[in-house]
Amino acid sequence: MSIWLSGEATAQKDTVAVSFGYFAPYGVQVGGKTGLSFNLKSWTVERENRSNKIRKIDVSPQVGYFFFPGVQNNLLLNCDVAYSVAKSGARVVPIASIGLGYLLARQRQEGTVNLATGELKQDVKTLHYFTPTVNAGFAVSTKRSMSYFMKAFYGRKIGFQQEDASFFGLELGLSVKLKREN
């Protein structure tokens, strides 16, 4: 996600950024995500009588957590590779990326209720998934070192013990540059 930050179209090369965001798979599950972003490559396309265009490729390892209340807790390790292109000096940068994640889900499947106290004992099963995704969104730079971002993702939850399912949702967050080369 911090890839959004690196979309800021300047002549600088942003080397590292950190991001924090609200992560809401399926729109109703609740969670958060944080990550780093490393710029792999950036280059400027000069255009005669027009603003130059800056193109970037970033890689972003991320860790996320989200939960389905009362049912499931999920830990996601993900890595995105993002491509962005924007006019030099643009504040809003559209970005597309692809990602591959590993999802560890702890799912409640059955339990026992104590009829005297109402206390619940839950049996939890661990499930494993791969989550390839495609992502699209944009980043909005507010200061030289800060951006807001929003992106939608869509992909698959490929289960080892479960049937596959679609994996989609939204991310909203803030990205901060940690290191910059001029």
Next chain:
Amino acid sequence: MTREEFIQKSMWMGIGLPFLTSVIAACSKEVLEVPAFKTDFSGKVIVLGAGASGLAAGYLLQRYGVDFQVIEAGETFGGRVKRAQNFVDFPIDIGAEWIHASPSVLSDILDNPDLNASIDFIHYNPQTFAAAEDGYLQPHNYASNFYSEHKFKSTTWFGFFERFIVPEFENKIVYNQPIVEINHSGDKVILTSEDGTVYEADKVIVTAPIKVLRDEVIAFTPHLPQAKLDAIESISMGDGLKVFIEFEERFYPDLFVTGAFLSSLSGDDKIFYDAAFRKDSNAHVLGLFTINKPASAYTSLDSDQEIIDAILEELDQIFDGKASKHYKQHVVQNWSKEPYVRGSYSYTFENNQWDTVEAITKPVEGKLFFAGEALSIDNQATVHGACESGYSAVEKVLT
């Protein structure tokens, strides 16, 4: 806001799909509180109906040492809580099935801290969803991330009442006594059954389903107040059907619908589901739960055999003939044809739900009280809502 309204508004907002209501219910810790109060009541109470609401009323009356009887029209207790015990290797709820709250609500219902017992439950969180549209089964497995409720694992709602509620006052339940008239014109309330047996009480709690009241199966003398009749009339309760079919092998997802997926779940219900999901069972049992218009297509048929034939034909179209090929046995519960039920459960309220419930539960001359699943504001159309309503009626009777 009724459950139906909540589901529809969630759909319009595009946020929670029809499942959000169940997620919220599943998260709530305590949804039912058994009332505690002081009473100097010394008369006799009759509870009309031994469904969930009537049984809960009896349970509380017994706790307060009140002289009471529960009069049931049918041959057993439970009402719309009903069980198929020996159909396969696990008991099946052929009436109310889901626990639409945290399972701790079972403890709330019993309200007995000295009880030394527990019940196992499952998180009913189907993993494979599909919609059959134009004969083609389209997967919607993402829905498992929206929907989860609870079910009993090795018992049923009927088993719960049978083990923990009914034994408390079993000798006070009278069966096979459909009441046809309630005369509340005098000091005592006189109830007359179909066979002419007369019962007398100081106060009566009527827990008959809303459709039975609407159809005036019971004649009240004098008539109930017009405001109450109007309120009863304003609650819809459509047809209801549950069917369970055992197959030699499994060929269906955990849950599927016919028609467009989201609209099928948000409108009138008709779902097929793996009834053995997370049960300790080797049987392959497909359940059909349907209410309102989709149910009417089946309940209006002349016999259970016609119903099962229609369902198998429908399944064969979706699953390339596998339904007929692997069919073993079935059980049909046509709730619309049950003479003392006449449908599924309360669904829509024409007017404000609160006002409607207030109008119906308002005691008539301090002698007639009403309870039932339709009359729980917070937990309408649920078993624990029926219990809550029964408890509430008892509190009104005794205080």
